[in-house]
Amino acid sequence: MSQSNGAVVNHVHRDDFGAKLGMWVFLFTEVLLFGGMFLVYAVYRFQFPDLFKLAALELNTGLGTFNTIVLLTSSLTMVLAIVAIQKNKKNLSLFYLASTIGFALVFMVVKYFEWSAKFSHGIYPGSEELLNRQNGEILFFGLYFVMTGLHAFHVIIGVIIIAFLMVFVYKNKIVHDNYVKLENGGLYWHLVDLIWIFLFPLFYLIH
Amino acid sequence: MEHGNTEHKTHSHGYGIYVLVWLALIALTSITVTVAGVDFGKLALPIALFIAAVKSALVINYFMHIKFEDPIFKVFLLLSGVTLLVIFILTFFDVFYR
Numbered sequence: 001m002s003q004s005n006g007a008v009v010n011h012v013h014r015d016d017f018g019a020k021l022g023m024w025v026f027l028f029t030e031v032l033l034f035g036g037m038f039l040v041y042a043v044y045r046f047q048f049p050d051l052f053k054l055a056a057l058e059l060n061t062g063l064g065t066f067n068t069i070v071l072l073t074s075s076l077t078m079v080l081a082i083v084a085i086q087k088n089k090k091n092l093s094l095f096y097l098a099s100t101i102g103f104a105l106v107f108m109v110v111k112y113f114e115w116s117a118k119f120s121h122g123i124y125p126g127s128e129e130l131l132n133r134q135n136g137e138i139l140f141f142g143l144y145f146v147m148t149g150l151h152a153f154h155v156i157i158g159v160i161i162i163a164f165l166m167v168f169v170y171k172n173k174i175v176h177d178n179y180v181k182l183e184n185g186g187l188y189w190h191l192v193d194l195i196w197i198f199l200f201p202l203f204y205l206i207h
Numbered sequence: 208m209e210h211g212n213t214e215h216k217t218h219s220h221g222y223g224i225y226v227l228v229w230l231a232l233i234a235l236t237s238i239t240v241t242v243a244g245v246d247f248g249k250l251a252l253p254i255a256l257f258i259a260a261v262k263s264a265l266v267i268n269y270f271m272h273i274k275f276e277d278p279i280f281k282v283f284l285l286l287s288g289v290t291l292l293v294i295f296i297l298t299f300f301d302v303f304y305r
């Protein structure tokens with residue numbers, strides 16, 4: 001008869017491999033987005049090595065280091081959330097995801113204080129104080145604000161994604177044998193961490 | 208109910224390995240900060256970038272799980288890295304010899 005293929009009805013189409021591959025393709029577009037900016041940075045640092053050093057001295061290395069450790073730790077809690085769900089420990093996974101958001105918020109608060117300090121010294125894109133300086137310094141701070149700003153924007157997006165992941169885990173949409181959403185969210189979060197791994201020495205550690 | 212050969216292979220590692228990777232990342236961060244305080248002149252930037260590259264390799268291989276994924280993921284990663292490298296090299300040919 002025509003309805004003899006009843007077994008197919010129960011089959012839910014699922015392709016974790018494809019989902020992850022798609023996520024990686026998206027991550028590559030992100031790498032190219034930031035890669036373009038790193039390229040601009042490289043060219044101008046090559047042209048103005050001394051002024052880049054001079055300008056970089058004004059950044060707070062201590063806060064930068066602190067934020068690096070915070071972000072690395074958030075990457076750890078993110079990956080532990082996946083291990084927890086694999087072991088079917090829902091509450092532990094939720095705890096790790098909440099910790100990840102917590103670290104992300106600490107990162108943003110530190111960023112807020114860093115930027116506020118710069119603003120109060122009259123250093124922000126297009127400010128009179130900044131425009132009176134030499135070209136190399138203007139370029140350094142321009143790149144600093146655009147690149148760390150775009151990165152911070154990614155951190156905020158990441159927080160929103162992880163919040164959604166928590167809802168999915170809570171509602172059992174992400175479970176121990178179906179957690180590709182969590183993995184893909186994790187991939188995004190680790191990319192944000194990766195970009196910071198390069199931003200940190202290039203802006204904060206020039207002496 | 209859900210089945211098929213595209214689902215997760217067993218690749219659970221437990222918490223320990225990730226904590227070790229995290230410790231290595233923290234150690235590398237303190238090394239790069241300490242090294243930045245020493246005057247290495249022209250070598251300072253290559254050293255900083257090398258440490259950043261090692262940290263990236265740790266994050267990509269373990270946290271992003273690439274070490275345990277299908278080879279096609281590594282091919283993709285290599286392809287994007289090479290693309291970026293080519294863009295950098297070609298641009299610098301222009302900048303150096305301008």
